[in-house]
Amino acid sequence: MHQSHAPYRLRWWLALLLLLPVLAQAQDPLPSWKDGPSRTAIEAFVAAVTTEGGKDFVPPAERIAVFDNDGTLWSEQPMYFEVLFSMDEVRRLAPQHPEWKEQQPFKAVLEGDQKALAESGMEGLMKIIAATHSGMSTEDFIGQTRGWLAKAVHPRSKKPYTEMVFQPMLELLAYLRANGFRTYIVSGGEVAFMRAFAEEVYGIPPEQVIGTTFESQFQDKDGKLSIQRLPKLAHNDDGPGKPVSIDAIIGRRPIFAFGNSDGDLQMLQWTMAGSGKRFAGLVHHTDAQREWAYDRDSKVGRLDKALEAAKSGNWTVVDMAQEWSRVYPFEQN
Known part of the structure; x- marks a missing residue:
């Protein structure tokens, strides 16, 4: 009897061994991040601030994570998509x-x-x-933006712009939210433009999207109510404008921030200047094969002063070519 069941046990163990890699991948919240310094730093930080009773524990209400958009969550070459x-x-x-x-x-x-x-x-x-x-x-503008995004394609990839998002960053957003973080976009891009797609693409609701704004006014035209957008800039949400917006709109200093250019420098500095454990990260565009390679000399997304600050401040700098197994969702892993 024992011998008759042996082949079945063997087949069961073989099936289990074959399934283990699949199960491991299903449980991995960051499958597009290779084992390396950036992934290690992210996981160590999240573990530290979410472990109750630990010296670095941060209550969920204070787990604020902010992200730039252009060049950080999606591509920005050959020109900003907006x-x-x-x-x-x-x-x-x-x-x-x-x-x-x-x-x-x-x-x-x-x-x-x-x-x-x-x-x-x-x-x-x-x-x-x-x-x-x-x-x-505002409603008409968002409608026009969505219409453009539905039909426009990127000049190089010929993919919709909403598919030019970074798969590893989508995983990171979901990973942070699963660990009690609130994720915000804080970008130099115009706020209504980003709100047109941010919830669907990133899972970030409109009230958590912060950006450059135009002055506006309430209008009652024959009983039809609207918010009209005026051709005058109200706030430029780039560089030093980012921490100003964070302070005014969020009201809490973030403990986690990610950017990719000098326009994000002050946001990263503001995040790291607070007390307790904190994280600052930069996406370094080093992959000319799958995306683009650029930093100090680029007219789009220039990364110079922020790169120096990252070195001196021991921030996490993600080497896209070396640390991401996949760049876009449409790529095969």
Whole structure:
């Protein structure tokens, strides 16, 4: 009897051995993060602040994590995606604005003149954004943004922009939330633009999305109520504007922050300046094969001063090429 059951036991053990890697992967909350210094630092920090009775324990109400968006949660090359949206909007709205044919920087956008567009600088960019982001209700703008995201594709990958998100960062957001953190976006991007997709793509609700804002006003037009967006900047949520927004809107200093550029430096510094155990991380774009490789000399997402601060402050710097087994969700692992 004992011998007759032996083959069955053997098959059972073989099946279990085959299943072990699958079970291990299913239990791994960060499958796209390779074993290495960044993953180790993240897991050690989360374990420390969530272990009740430990010296570094942080109550759930104080577990605030903030993330930049462009270059941190999704790609930002060859140009910030919101800028590409704005230029597409200029082309769409051009028939309603015949004066744009002779007016810079709109003329440069319509003619595809990259040199003239670059020469217009930040002032020209702000004119384009103001013209395409205002003069309508917030609801209409979000609707227009969602319409663009539904049909527009990235110039290199030909994938929708909402698929150009980083799979490891999606896993990190979910991992933090599973451990009692509230996750916020704190970005230089315009707030309504990000709110159009943040909940669906990142699982971050609109009230936890902080960004650059335009002035607005309440309107009652024949009983139709709306919030109208005005062509005047109210707050630039970049650089030192980020900790100002965090203080005004969240009201708590984060204990965990992730960015990728010099525009995130003050947010990371503000996070690390608090008491108790804290975490600051940078996504370092080192993967020219699967994404892009750039830092100090890039015109988009320049990483220079923040990289030096990370070295001196012992922050976590993620080497994308070495530490991520997968960059985008559409990649095979």
